Amino acid sequence: xxxxxxxxxxxxxGLKRGADIFVESLVEQGVDTIFGYPGGAVLPIYDALxxxxxxxxxxLCRHEQGLIHAAEGYARVTGKPGVVIATSGPxxxxxxxxxxxxxxxxxxxxxxxxxxxxxxxGTDAFQEADVIGLTTPITKYNYQVTSLKELPRVIKEAFHIxxxxxxxxxxxxxxxxxxxxxxxxxxxxxxRLPGYQxxxxxxxxxxxxxxxxxxTAERPVLLAGAGVLFAEASEELxxxxxxxxxxxxxxxxxxxxxxxxxxxxLGMAGMHGTYTANMAIYECDLLxxxxxxxxxxxxxxxxxxxxxxxVAHIDIDPAEIGKNITTQIPVVAxxxxxxxxxxxxxxxxxxxxxxxxxxQKKKAKYPLWxxxxxxxxxxxxxxxxxxxxxxxxxIVTTDVGQHQMWAAQFYTFDKPDKxxxxxxxxxxxxxxxAAIGAQLAKPDEMVVAIVGDGGFQxxxxxxxxxxxxxxxxxxxxxxxxxxGMVRQWQEKFYEERYxxxxxxxxxxxxxxxxxxxxxxxxxxxxxxxxxxxxVLYSDGPALIDCRVEKLECVYPMVxxxxxxxxxxGVTK
Amino acid sequence: xxxxxTATVQNRSGVLNRITGMLSKRQFNIESITxxxxxxxxxxxxxxxxxxxxxxxxxxxxxxxxxxxxxxxVSDITDKAMVARELALIKVGSNVQTQPEIQGIxxxxxxxxxxxxxxxxxxxxxxxxxxxxxxxxxxxxYGIKExxxxxxxAFLRGQQPKVIHEANTLLI
Ligand SMILES: Cc1cc2nc3c(=O)[nH]c(=O)nc-3n(C[C@H](O)[C@H](O)[C@H](O)COP(=O)(O)OP(=O)(O)OC[C@H]3O[C@@H](n4cnc5c(N)ncnc54)[C@H](O)[C@@H]3O)c2cc1C
Ligand SMILES: Cc1ncc(C[n+]2csc(CCOP(=O)(O)OP(=O)(O)O)c2C)c(N)n1
Numbered sequence: 153x154x155x156x157x158x159x160x161x162x163x164x165x166g167l168k169r170g171a172d173i174f175v176e177s178l179v180e181q182g183v184d185t186i187f188g189y190p191g192g193a194v195l196p197i198y199d200a201l202x203x204x205x206x207x208x209x210x211x212l213c214r215h216e217q218g219l220i221h222a223a224e225g226y227a228r229v230t231g232k233p234g235v236v237i238a239t240s241g242p243x244x245x246x247x248x249x250x251x252x253x254x255x256x257x258x259x260x261x262x263x264x265x266x267x268x269x270x271x272x273x274g275t276d277a278f279q280e281a282d283v284i285g286l287t288t289p290i291t292k293y294n295y296q297v298t299s300l301k302e303l304p305r306v307i308k309e310a311f312h313i314x315x316x317x318x319x320x321x322x323x324x325x326x327x328x329x330x331x332x333x334x335x336x337x338x339x340x341x342x343x344r345l346p347g348y349q350x351x352x353x354x355x356x357x358x359x360x361x362x363x364x365x366x367x368t369a370e371r372p373v374l375l376a377g378a379g380v381l382f383a384e385a386s387e388e389l390x391x392x393x394x395x396x397x398x399x400x401x402x403x404x405x406x407x408x409x410x411x412x413x414x415x416x417x418l419g420m421a422g423m424h425g426t427y428t429a430n431m432a433i434y435e436c437d438l439l440x441x442x443x444x445x446x447x448x449x450x451x452x453x454x455x456x457x458x459x460x461x462x463v464a465h466i467d468i469d470p471a472e473i474g475k476n477i478t479t480q481i482p483v484v485a486x487x488x489x490x491x492x493x494x495x496x497x498x499x500x501x502x503x504x505x506x507x508x509x510x511x512q513k514k515k516a517k518y519p520l521w522x523x524x525x526x527x528x529x530x531x532x533x534x535x536x537x538x539x540x541x542x543x544x545x546x547i548v549t550t551d552v553g554q555h556q557m558w559a560a561q562f563y564t565f566d567k568p569d570k571x572x573x574x575x576x577x578x579x580x581x582x583x584x585x586a587a588i589g590a591q592l593a594k595p596d597e598m599v600v601a602i603v604g605d606g607g608f609q610x611x612x613x614x615x616x617x618x619x620x621x622x623x624x625x626x627x628x629x630x631x632x633x634x635x636g637m638v639r640q641w642q643e644k645f646y647e648e649r650y651x652x653x654x655x656x657x658x659x660x661x662x663x664x665x666x667x668x669x670x671x672x673x674x675x676x677x678x679x680x681x682x683x684x685x686x687v688l689y690s691d692g693p694a695l696i697d698c699r700v701e702k703l704e705c706v707y708p709m710v711x712x713x714x715x716x717x718x719x720x721g722v723t724k
Numbered sequence: 725x726x727x728x729x730t731a732t733v734q735n736r737s738g739v740l741n742r743i744t745g746m747l748s749k750r751q752f753n754i755e756s757i758t759x760x761x762x763x764x765x766x767x768x769x770x771x772x773x774x775x776x777x778x779x780x781x782x783x784x785x786x787x788x789x790x791x792x793x794x795x796x797x798v799s800d801i802t803d804k805a806m807v808a809r810e811l812a813l814i815k816v817g818s819n820v821q822t823q824p825e826i827q828g829i830x831x832x833x834x835x836x837x838x839x840x841x842x843x844x845x846x847x848x849x850x851x852x853x854x855x856x857x858x859x860x861x862x863x864x865x866y867g868i869k870e871x872x873x874x875x876x877x878a879f880l881r882g883q884q885p886k887v888i889h890e891a892n893t894l895l896i
């Protein structure tokens with residue numbers, strides 16, 4: 153809803169409240185969208201929003217978890233900070249999962265929480281929660297504003313911290329009396345962060361060492377992570393890779409940093425990556441990691457990860473280098489700056505055509521595979537249809553589970569910032585609200601939320617938002633009537649004891665209709681293409697309940713504790 | 725291995741909580757932490773004594789500390805010429821007979837008795853941690869009723885020799 157201007161007495165008198173200064177500060181930061189939910193401690197802020205004619209859009213989600221995931225979706229596709237407002241106590245605690253998710257995946261976020269008045273902080277006042285204590289381990293930084301004169305500076309600092317270096321969430325806790333107070337005079341807004349100076353320029357010595365390693369490598373591999381996307385360095389990456397003909401693998405969050413349909417792309421690596429990507433890492437003699445944090449889902453058992461390789465790691469966060477994998481060539485830098493530095497000088501590269509041929513043969517021999525279902529819909533095939541019919545142009549968001557892995561495997565991402573998923577925390581309930589945020593940020597793009605029947609129900613209430621705003625988000629439920637990923641692990645590692653993983657679901661079509669949204673159910677493959685053609689290109693929101701093969705598993709797979717070269721389910 | 729790490733930090737509210745929270749979340753084994761104001765207003769000095777398993781863990785520790793927004797500088801001073809000091813208060817059981825004995829024990833440690841009552845004395849001692857350990861052992865037979873140690877605070881010496889002979893890790 154657009155916030156309308158309506159002047160009030162104080163503002164007529166030229167007196168500003170803390171909340172007005174808050175609004176002004178957001179305008180100054182260029183905020184265009186706020187995801188929020190009102191409550192007692194933020195009433196002054198909501199009143200200021202109501203009175204202000206600031207040019208931003210306030211999005212009222214239906215649960216604070218929904219709004220923070222929506223803000224994450226917004227941040228992921230724009231690179232701009234997601235801005236969130238919640239009230240004190242339960243409002244703030246409802247954000248915890250989303251803040252942790254943003255921290256894990258380094259998403260820029262500025263989160264405002266209301267707080268009880270400073271004079272009662274610490275007395276277990278009504279709706280008091282220790283927001284600073286709760287959020288310290290899950291934020292890049294946090295502030296409690298104890299006096300109004302700090303507020304403008306704190307907001308400025310918070311946006312700076314959230315959006316620079318390794319991005320991340322910053323929480324600002326604002327006691328009610330601070331936002332209610334009348335401002336006097338002007339305030340000092342000088343940012344003072346002497347301990348915060350992220351390194352973005354690479355050390356020339358390490359760049360030279362990396363160039364030398366590249367010049368002698370016989371089996372080089374480039375691993376691209378989300379850091380490439382954060383640095384907006386896809387174009388530089390593509391040039392670098394083309395120049396030296398490097399085979400490329402990505403992490404789950406690095407998908408789209410390099411064109412998925414390029415012949416040099418070998419697929420995602422890791423637990424559910426392609427066999428070729430994992431074997432390329434296993435066999436390579438030089439691994440150049442750009443902006444991936446060597447997560448355990450990527451590495452598998454670390455003693456078998458890139459065992460023959462010299463490892464170079466380009467990362468903006470020095471603490472990530474050498475954390476999980478021993479690294480010979482550390483480059484602390486922004487990915488774009490590092491790639492530019494690497495390309496400044498011509499490196500005479502040893503011929504490695506044999507290696508490329510070897511990998512191409514593997515790629516052809518061990519493609520991703522699945523068996524077509526006879527009765528119902530194959531989930532992998534379903535994703536391929538979504539890819540085909542959306543012409544690979546959609547912004548795809550997912551929830552967490554099997555459908556997420558199938559989307560990663562079978563939707564090919566050729567462009568950056570089209571893939572929105574919860575990687576590090578693996579938060580069920582993320583996918584659908586994230587699609588709302590992505591659609592608000594990119595109103596003209598096709599946004600498809602691929603969700604499981606389990607996770608969708610964790611934030612299903614946000615259907616209100618897509619209806620209210622007629623957002624053309626398309627929800628595709630990969631409905632296996634199970635917590636599929638859990639069921640798969642129970643099948644493989646707990647002798648098919650399906651403990652609490654089979655679901656009795658509501659009628660999703662009726663639910664959609666109850667919210668005033670078009671709902672469809674599809675049970676046969678033959679009906680899928682026409683329905684997708686119709687729905688994906690329709691105006692307004694829609695939901696499709698796709699009944700897929702219930703016992704399907706995600707393959708290939710690295711079993712827990714195993715090395716990536718020991719993948720199972722590589723072939724039929 | 726034991727290391728002494730010092731850090732200067734911006735004295736903002738919550739900074740101690742943020743740092744100790746990070747250390748416990750990342751499973752660093754901290755033996756002691758001391759914090760106090762430094763020569764610069766608004767800047768505090770922290771000294772950590774940590775027990776780390778290997779160099780990688782040590783590197784992680786300094787990097788994770790450095791990453792904190794309020795941290796200005798981190799130094800591992802273990803292998804440098806330095807002074808490390810701790811203060812301890814020790815309440816020891818005593819009576820008229822044993823009190824002179826206790827005085828005799830503590831004198832070589834340049835410790836002092838700062839409180840006397842009918843059945844106990846409070847001994848104050850400062851020095852390297854292992855000196856304090858030694859004094860505690862000597863006082864133990866008299867019955868230690870209460871003990872409080874501040875943890876180590878440490879400084880680089882003004883002059884750094886080319887080769888360090890002192891094995892600091894043994895001292896702390
Ligand atoms: C069910 C499930 C299965 C999964 N399976 C897999 C799998 O098979 N394979 C897989 O890879 N992942 C998998 N994941 C995801 C995994 O948990 C991690 O989230 C993922 O591997 C992290 O990818 P990343 O390191 O590229 O991104 P991030 O975690 O976002 O890390 C980004 C890195 O880039 C750095 N960086 C940030 N900005 C810059 C910059 N400007 N310049 C340079 N560097 C920068 C950061 O410091 C960080 O080190 C799975 C997750 C789930 C939920
Ligand atoms: C909030 C949360 N709770 C529990 C889990 C553990 N978990 C991971 S995948 C999964 C099953 C998801 O089921 P569904 O949403 O139906 O997707 P599917 O795997 O069937 O595609 C569960 C329970 C989680 N990741 N997040």
